[in-house]
Amino acid sequence: MASLFACRPADVTLERVRELVAIGQPESLTLEYKEKYTPRIPTSVAAMANSYGGLILVGVTESNVDDRVIGVPEGTIVQIVNGCHQTLEPPWVPEIIPVPLPETDGRTVLVVRVDAAKASRPLLIQGAAPIRLHGRNSVADRAGLARLINEAAPRAVVAGLRLPPADLPLDDQGKSSADFLVRTGMFVPVDAAATWRPLSERGVQAFADALNNSPVHHALFRWCASIGEGGMNPFYRSGFNRARKIRLLWQGGPNGAPAFPLEAVARIDLPDAYGAPVSHLQVSVEVLARFRHTFGRTVPLSVARLHELVDALTATLVDDKVTEALAALAGVDPLVMPQPLGLDFLSSTDMPDLLAGNGLTSVPDAGTSRGANLLADPGVDQRDLGERRALIDSWLQQISLDAGLLGMEKVLEQLHNASL
Structure with missing residues (x-):
């Protein structure tokens, strides 16, 4: 699962998606499945961005069937982009990687990668800040929202964190x-x-x-x-x-x-x-x-x-x-x-x-x-x-x-x- 999040877009293959789905990985703090586009996808994007990031696999059913990877029409990517841009405050669109399904009528699996380090935190929807709990979305309370706002300023330096200087023992x-x-x-x-x-x-x-x-x-x-x-x-x-x-x-x-x-x-x-x-x-x-x-x-x-x-x-x-x-x-x-x-x-x-x-x-x-x-x-x-x-x-x-x-x-x- 981690490699699917970290690898380059060209390396996100159908085999990797099927491997993740086949091991029965349940929805979690950083993973969610969607069978088709739904207005709840922008909410999940915001919740993951306000938490630790994660993956949303669109075109994967939660039903107990032999092949859960069913894909979505190619136009779904436009729906996700428009939904995020129109719903999120400030407008923000995560990385979306289409993975084609062979021998189908143009259907793809969409790997939506939400990198919390790249999002403009906090991301709001109608004035509220969604957050991610284990396997579901919630809304930040007053203290949680204050944390996200106060965290936004120093957030840019997180990637520049450095270990203390190393010294040889004496x-x-x-x-x-x-x-x-x-x-x-x-x-x-x-x-x-x-x-x-x-x-x-x-x-x-x-x-x-x-x-x-x-x-x-x-x-x-x-x-x-x-x-x-x-x-x-x-x-x-x-x-x-x-x-x-x-x-x-x-x-x-x-x-x-x-x-x-x-x-x-x-x-x-x-x-x-x-x-x-x-x-x-x-x-x-x-x-x-x-x-x-x-x-x-x-x-x-x-x-x-x-x-x-x-x-x-x-x-x-x-x-x-x-x-x-x-x-x-x-x-x-x-x-x-x-x-x-x-x-x-x-x-x-x-x-x-x-x-x-x-x-x-x-x-x-x-x-x-x-x-x-x-x-x-x-x-x-x-x-x-x-x-x-x-x-x-x-x-x-x-x-x-x-x-x-x-x-x-x-x-x-x-x-x-x-x-x-």
Whole structure:
């Protein structure tokens, strides 16, 4: 369901629509079916826009029949456009994607995608603000309407939310205690009711369980095994934990060592004050390498290993089980889950030293760097393996060029050719 909302219009196919309908997904906070055009469609558009967005599939019957996808006449799209433009205050029309039904007389399924981030909130109908509840529409009360109005001004900066600056941990002498750090994260919208509750113990455990079966867990375990240190402690609560702040720690390496060579830290933070009406879960997952502090020597970081690590981090935050656990903690549908915002990469040494031995060459007198803060292209669907890895390629190229290193494009090309 989430992929149907996030994918490009050309990728919204009849097969994807049938897949969604076939699994029996019921109407919910972010999903509604309509057999034909009805004046209630603009109301549902407004309700979803005033809530968390969602999908309206027009041309899908709720009747218990073998094939629920029946389609609507081609002119239905004009009815939806006119209905939204004439009914909504201010006038606003969502994205409407027609999906043709073959071997019919021009019938289509209309996928109406309501992106709450693009709508002019609040959207009103006859002075009232519809909102979406689970499987039905309602109307915002006085407090809810005030929230929507007050939210409208800062709403434009929501897409620009940034994680706090990443820092390498320090030892007792104020020196870096890690070789490097890689971090990604995102902000998850929170249902208003969830802002009054602590982060559920069961929900946090479900998140930890999902992480312990995620790509980042498997990638770190393989890394430990490759250096002959395959022992590990899976994600568990450790360090500063509170009702609204969660810290989960993963450790890999020899027990009893002064420091684990590999650590991963997952954090969930509900930063607003208790009971605040609008909030986001701040979610991050980072990996710390401490080879120099564990073994007294630096373990070379190959481009292949770095690419695998970054891929595992981003893949983890779009993993179905992980996003389901986070959505449950936030009290929202997995459909509205965002994707990672970008990547932080920090090193305690100059990048040319960290990436030495990868076939990269330094530009004379070009200077160097010890890190990068990289943004994700919002047009990339990170759930798609090919698109995600192309994004990571661009990140690694930027890291190397900012460090005065040439040859990353060739190294990546060789890496991908070897994996074919």
